[in-house]
Amino acid sequence: MAVFDVTIIGGGPVGLFGATMARLHGMTAKIIESLPELGGQLYALYPEKPIFDVGGFPSIPAKDLAAQLIAQTERFHPTICLDESVLRIEATESGYRLYTSQGVHETRAILITVGIGAFVPRKLPANDAERFEGRGVYYFVPALTAFAGRQVVVVGGGDTAVDWALAIAQHAASTTLVHRRNEFRAQPESLRLLRETPRIHLKTPYEMIGVAGSDTLTSVTIKPVGDGEPETVRADAVVSGLGFLPTLGPVKDWGLALEGNAITVAPTSMATNLRGVWACGDVAQYPGKVKLIATGFGEIGIAIAQIRTYLDPSKKGHLPHSTNIKSAKAPVENPA
Ligand SMILES: Cc1cc2nc3c(=O)[nH]c(=O)nc-3n(C[C@H](O)[C@H](O)[C@H](O)COP(=O)(O)OP(=O)(O)OC[C@H]3O[C@@H](n4cnc5c(N)ncnc54)[C@H](O)[C@@H]3O)c2cc1C
Structure with missing residues (x-):
């Protein structure tokens, strides 16, 4: 089995x-x-x-920034394993062995960039919601064009729900936003857009108590919070914007020093308490930490300089400028 120099756990922007x-x-x-x-x-x-x-980007949709980051990294041909969770790490003589949901990997160093951890969505507390998961009930929004011409109900009152309702309304035949309270907890700009989008039908303070259909979803049942009669709303898609439970999942059991749901690192090196293991991005915690993409990029610069020296002590200190790296113009395949 090829032993990689560095294995990056988590393929978000920072990873x-x-x-x-x-x-x-x-x-x-x-x-x-x-x-x-x-x-x-x-x-x-x-x-x-x-x-x-x-x-460098005056304004860029998140998915386009992700696409740029993917294109940038693909130029350098790292090995990419998708749909695979790292469950356990074990120190070896040469570094670490990683046990995943798909198999085993060997690496000399680890860079943890798991962000807020695995995305575990808060489930809709509605009858039969589980039965229609992936067939009308969505916890991750697919391509917005999938909602073209459909009757969509979005549930929730935070940024995620309001943003999804606004975006889906550009494509759907009808969009209903159901929220348990009269007030939404979203950015002022999003709330302004919501007020200016009359085609989003607001149902507040309402809760969704059930979904129904045969093979696919055909309706949902909503009810006013407190007293009130249930109502049936025609719908062929429900999008839950109830958010995600922050959980580091298995990462919590790897022997790392933690602060709540984050890993304690030294900000001058991004090193964790485990030799050969670094952490960057949302998951890395130190005094003054700011959880931004830009911060994560800076942390990567620090960590990569440290990992480079760790792997080859003759390479000390700073990283050379990319403008001075000849191979950057025509990157080669990952030799591992
Ligand atoms: C609504 C919203 C708006 C935002 N707006 C901005 C903004 O305007 N500007 C800004 O700078 N930031 C913004 N942020 C924050 C920004 O998205 C985060 O700071 C950034 O995504 C952190 O990147 P990351 O790579 O550290 O983690 P993440 O993006 O969380 O990626 C971590 C990855 O690790 C994977 N993972 C987790 N556990 C495992 C495991 N055990 N094995 C394998 N993979 C695993 C996850 O599936 C995930 O893909 C916003 C966040 C939200 C929610």
């Missing part, structure tokens, strides 16, 4: 940039991502939302 930097600076690199696609929160949570605070 993707980590793979680019590792390959750029001569390491063999592998990304292991638990979802079937790369992009992390950018794809899974807010693909259509424009981002304004990533250097």
